[in-house]
Amino acid sequence: MHDIRCGHCARKLASVNRFDTLQIKCPRCGTINHLKAPSFPPASREHP
Incomplete structure (x- = not known):
């Protein structure tokens, strides 16, 4: 999991x-x- 933060104030979004x-x-x-x-x-580009 990755945290996405505001590029201006660094609040977690x-x-x-x-x-x-x-x-x-x-x-x-x-x-x-x-x-x-x-x-x-690469695994997600291939469709079963």
Whole structure:
């Protein structure tokens, strides 16, 4: 699990296992945080 924190005030916004793209507005400072996963592990790209 990874903690997602605001890039401006460092408030914890979420805990996630996996994500492709994520956009969260911080309730404390109002900053909109854009996050994108660099890549998925090879096992998740293959479909059974």
